[in-house]
Amino acid sequence: MLPKPHRASIVFYVSDIVRTEAFYNDVLGLGLVRQEGAEPFWLQGTLDSGLDMVFFEMEASRGNTPALVFDLEDGGIDDIVAALAEQGVTIVTPVEEAPGGWSADFQDPDGFGLGLYQAAEKPRSRK
Known part of the structure; x- marks a missing residue:
């Protein structure tokens, strides 16, 4: 059995990372930060509760992320x-x-x- 996790990340696969960045930062004010290491960049942010949110641009069907x-x-x-x-x-x-x-x-x-x-x-x- 794995140790009990202390944090959780919510991962979204999106069709347009730039549009997503604008929505979550400009409309919802979450302050996501661009991260390097994937092409194109990916986004990550942590809410005050400690919950991490991660966004990658890739093919996915609507609704297959939480x-x-x-x-x-x-x-x-x-x-x-x-x-x-x-x-x-x-x-x-x-x-x-x-x-x-x-x-x-x-x-x-x-x-x-x-x-x-x-x-x-x-x-x-x-x-």
Whole structure:
């Protein structure tokens, strides 16, 4: 048996690494960093929770990599979903009640499912 892992990476295979870089950095503000060693470059970032996200440009079919749900620690889900829609992001499921809070689902440029979640006690709007 292998030792229990201490970290996890979520790997996405994307059709256009430059478009992916712009989406995750400019729209979601994740601060992915270009890495060398693959052609073209690949992207890597670590969320505050310690979860690593890795992106490679290669052939893949839509949906064969996992969806990722982002926890909105400070709330504001309504404002965030509205801002995503204004930037042309496909909203799959608008804000709706979820166990213990609120959630919404959207897609990145390659159609991968992403989600947002916030606890019920957090404000849905920051305005």
